[in-house]
Amino acid sequence: MNIKPIKTDRDYNAALKEIDRIFDAKQNTPTGDKLEVLTTLVHAYEEVHYPVNLPDAAEALYYLLESRSLESLNGQ
Secondary structure (H helix, E strand, O other): OOOOOOOOHHHHHHHHHHHHHHOOOOOOOHHHHHHHHHHHHHHHHHHHHOOOOOOOHHHHHHHHHHHOOOOOOOOO
């Protein structure tokens, strides 16, 4: 696989497939360097095309309490 910018979902999926293939590459080797570059490109593509919107602090706290079946701060 030639390393190039990820511009389409097809490019993205090809990069993921290559990452999976070389995932156990040792650092500071040509394959390890390729893995590092590909993961950087994939991360950049995901930031634009698949952003994760984080909750605000109150939403996160409410979810934490609810998911652990704890009472809310005001006793409800």
